Amino acid sequence: MPKVKIFLALLTVFFAALAVLTTYNGFMTLYRAGQIPMQQAQAAGIDVNPETTFSVVVLPDTQIYAQYYPETFCDQTEWISANASRLNIIFVTHVGDIINRGAVSKKEWKTASDCMGVLDGKVPYSVVPGNHDVDVLGYPNATFNAFNTTFPVSRFEAYPWYRGNYNNNQNSYQVVPAADSELLFLSLEVDAPDDVLTWADGVLKAHPDTQAIITTHSYIDDGTGQRNPNPVFRPTNSAEDIWNKLIRSNCNVLMVMSGHFHDNDGESKLESLNDCGGTVYQVLQDYQARESGGNGRLRIYNFNTPTRTIDAQTYSPKLDQYEVDEDSQFTLFW
Numbered sequence: 001m002p003k004v005k006i007f008l009a010l011l012t013v014f015f016a017a018l019a020v021l022t023t024y025n026g027f028m029t030l031y032r033a034g035q036i037p038m039q040q041a042q043a044a045g046i047d048v049n050p051e052t053t054f055s056v057v058v059l060p061d062t063q064i065y066a067q068y069y070p071e072t073f074c075d076q077t078e079w080i081s082a083n084a085s086r087l088n089i090i091f092v093t094h095v096g097d098i099i100n101r102g103a104v105s106k107k108e109w110k111t112a113s114d115c116m117g118v119l120d121g122k123v124p125y126s127v128v129p130g131n132h133d134v135d136v137l138g139y140p141n142a143t144f145n146a147f148n149t150t151f152p153v154s155r156f157e158a159y160p161w162y163r164g165n166y167n168n169n170q171n172s173y174q175v176v177p178a179a180d181s182e183l184l185f186l187s188l189e190v191d192a193p194d195d196v197l198t199w200a201d202g203v204l205k206a207h208p209d210t211q212a213i214i215t216t217h218s219y220i221d222d223g224t225g226q227r228n229p230n231p232v233f234r235p236t237n238s239a240e241d242i243w244n245k246l247i248r249s250n251c252n253v254l255m256v257m258s259g260h261f262h263d264n265d266g267e268s269k270l271e272s273l274n275d276c277g278g279t280v281y282q283v284l285q286d287y288q289a290r291e292s293g294g295n296g297r298l299r300i301y302n303f304n305t306p307t308r309t310i311d312a313q314t315y316s317p318k319l320d321q322y323e324v325d326e327d328s329q330f331t332l333f334w
């Protein structure tokens, strides 16, 4: 009898193992075929397939961390660095308002340099000035010398993905491999003046077959859900102007990332048709008005090539928590 029991026990273990293996293999087959969203695969503990999937991380306004919670700022980039391989993070784009108090705050710039420096040589990234990243807060004294000293062109120009700049590093663009293609990232200084838009137009037109993601500090207002009709702090171009003068006619622009506004909960997205009838996703993420300046919340966009989906996730490395309501976790199509 004991032999029978042992046999039955072994048989049970065998079939249980077979069931697990079959389920796992089936899951993997579907995932590799692009039939399972990346976030479900991640939840199942499966690394992404770099041939078909990749991630872009957006760092929203870090100004409150730079002033009060420097460890939260570094938590963000250390988490990105630690997960760059697992999530195949191809690029990190900071939306501006990196620091809070302008040039009086050398300590904030040091924090910004140190925390963004975690990514140096590890993950390609861009920074762009917001209205707080000026030497003296407010117009007309706004210059960006401290920004350009902290994040000079020389900090990036040796990287093959850093392709160009305008007004020092206030405006820059990068091209990175993305699965079987490439993506172009274009960062534009807050309230971009006409000469900046002329430069940006040239960059986009020089890469007509490369999809582009633009980052600029002030764009979607979460109070209205629309593009801001006014510039933030100087008499140059508003978000609506940037849409009309630059984005709508350059049909390779896929997304626009922004921060700055936090009238509601700092999250909003707007879909607009460009002049070719294609959809442009314009997304706001800014958690600075939340507890502790946002607790390090960042936005992850998981691109899946076979399904042409972009799964957005909002995550706090500090709390190890995802925000999963509909304006924080959603799927786009590209």
Ligand SMILES: [Ca+2]
Pocket (backbone or CB within 6 Å): 265, 267, 323, 325, 326, 327, 328
């Ligand atoms: Ca939310």
